[in-house]
Amino acid sequence: MNLNNLNTYPINQLSKQKFSCSCGQTHEIISNIAFDNISEKIDHYIEKIIPPLSLISIIYNHFSKEKYGRVLDKKLGNAGYRVNSQTKETVGQPFCHSIIPEDTRLILGIGSHSHQSEIKQLAYSLNIPYAFIPSCPSSHLLSLAPSYSLENPKNTFDIFKVSPPALVLCEAAKNNYQSAVADNQSAIIIPQAGSYFSLLSSKLVSLFDYQAAALLNAEKFCPDIFDQALAIIDEATCDALTIKNQFELEHSLKEKLIRYGALCQLKGNTRLVLGAEVTSAKIFSALTHYSGENTGENEFLLARVLMRLYVNYLQEENNFFTPPPSNNERANLISSLLKIQEQTVLEKMRPLPNLYEENLALYKLKTHRQELFALATEFDAKLTLAFSSLKKLYLDEGYSLINYLTKKESAFSISLAPDLAPKFTFLSFMKDRGLLESMLASQ
Numbered sequence: 001m002n003l004n005n006l007n008t009y010p011i012n013q014l015s016k017q018k019f020s021c022s023c024g025q026t027h028e029i030i031s032n033i034a035f036d037n038i039s040e041k042i043d044h045y046i047e048k049i050i051p052p053l054s055l056i057s058i059i060y061n062h063f064s065k066e067k068y069g070r071v072l073d074k075k076l077g078n079a080g081y082r083v084n085s086q087t088k089e090t091v092g093q094p095f096c097h098s099i100i101p102e103d104t105r106l107i108l109g110i111g112s113h114s115h116q117s118e119i120k121q122l123a124y125s126l127n128i129p130y131a132f133i134p135s136c137p138s139s140h141l142l143s144l145a146p147s148y149s150l151e152n153p154k155n156t157f158d159i160f161k162v163s164p165p166a167l168v169l170c171e172a173a174k175n176n177y178q179s180a181v182a183d184n185q186s187a188i189i190i191p192q193a194g195s196y197f198s199l200l201s202s203k204l205v206s207l208f209d210y211q212a213a214a215l216l217n218a219e220k221f222c223p224d225i226f227d228q229a230l231a232i233i234d235e236a237t238c239d240a241l242t243i244k245n246q247f248e249l250e251h252s253l254k255e256k257l258i259r260y261g262a263l264c265q266l267k268g269n270t271r272l273v274l275g276a277e278v279t280s281a282k283i284f285s286a287l288t289h290y291s292g293e294n295t296g297e298n299e300f301l302l303a304r305v306l307m308r309l310y311v312n313y314l315q316e317e318n319n320f321f322t323p324p325p326s327n328n329e330r331a332n333l334i335s336s337l338l339k340i341q342e343q344t345v346l347e348k349m350r351p352l353p354n355l356y357e358e359n360l361a362l363y364k365l366k367t368h369r370q371e372l373f374a375l376a377t378e379f380d381a382k383l384t385l386a387f388s389s390l391k392k393l394y395l396d397e398g399y400s401l402i403n404y405l406t407k408k409e410s411a412f413s414i415s416l417a418p419d420l421a422p423k424f425t426f427l428s429f430m431k432d433r434g435l436l437e438s439m440l441a442s443q
């Protein structure tokens with residue numbers, strides 16, 4: 001199949017697809033992907049992975065246990081599976097191996113992104129395949145990104161290598177919300193269109209960093225995957241402008257998050273989802289003790305600041321010759337602000353480039369500056385348009401969005417982000433050239 005058809009290809013037929021590509025590679029989706037009514041169809045999809053009579057260990061978080069617990073346990077039991085189900089709260093944190101019976105054939109995790117990270121690590125260490133039912137925007141997007149787990153208990157932003165899921169099941173039953181509202185159920189129904197949309201739009205920074213990494217850091221780049229990712233983000237902006245029904249909009253955006261996640265699997269790494277906006281948002285959460293519920297909004301607001309920063313610095317060639325940053329002072333600051341041991345920070349920080357690397361980087365920038373400037377300007381305009389669409393998705397028309405990220409918090413979050421990010425981003429390029437020091441010093 002040709003990669004250019006990806007966006008129109010039925011989502012439930014994306015599982016295990018291979019795409020021949022103009023970049024010369026064959027890209028492949030490793031996982032099974034399903035966008036369907038989970039309560040009704042779960043056994044149908046599980047059967048594709050393991051046969052009946054097998055033991056499934058299901059791990060819920062508190063919220064997903066309430067929403068799905070009874071239905072799924074029963075449905076899988078009726079289909080002939082043996083089910084061992086538990087909630088995260090009864091297990092405690094972090095998960096330990098002993099909660100998974102030895103003859104488990106599949107671990108099924110249901111919950112948010114941090115829940116998913118733990119499931120991934122658990123399944124990986126036990127060498128058991130796992131399936132995931134994502135419950136929030138970021139977990140929809142990230143569940144399909146291969147080989148990573150972002151969190152660890154010490155909050156030091158490690159990225160672990162783990163296996164991709166055997167199956168990702170996304171809830172597509174939009175009628176659930178309407179009937180829940182109609183039945184006046186006790187569960188709080190929060191429309192998530194704003195979160196879905198802001199998270200997807202914020203990936204413009206990931207895409208920019210992907211392009212910058214190819215030009216300045218000689219990383220592999222697939223133009224078709226880049227174009228497809230951009231097309232999904234543009235369509236999401238179009239959705240936000242044209243679809244008036246909140247539930248329909250949410251459904252359509254959720255589908256786009258899954259397609260974007262599928263692209264991550266084709267790419268084979270996390271380039272399309274872990275740009276500078278993600279580390280910045282992580283530092284913002286650590287600084288302000290946000291619980292991570294507003295992941296999409298945080299990443300979006302920081303993405304806007306970041307893209308503006310990229311535009312400003314790329315505008316003039318001579319911006320790039322400044323004294324290098326002091327990693328020791330930065331480690332000190334991170335240690336005191338984020339309460340991470342200084343030794344740990346120093347071990348994880350990106351080493352400063354040597355003279356050869358420095359000269360090569362500046363030479364490459366000189367060659368590609370115009371191209372990157374044009375791209376940053378284009379993405380900046382896209383983010384501005386996205387923001388005006390986003391504001392309409394909130395009851396207060398974005399009033400609280402405008403107010404909740406202070407200048408000081410965003411400056412700290414952005415200027416410290418490259419220190420704890422293992423990947424090359426345009427922001428880390430700026431840090432290595434000392435360009436973020438003035439941002440830090442002004443705080």
Ligand SMILES: [Zn+2]
Pocket residue numbers: 021022023024025027222223224225
């Ligand atoms: Zn390609």
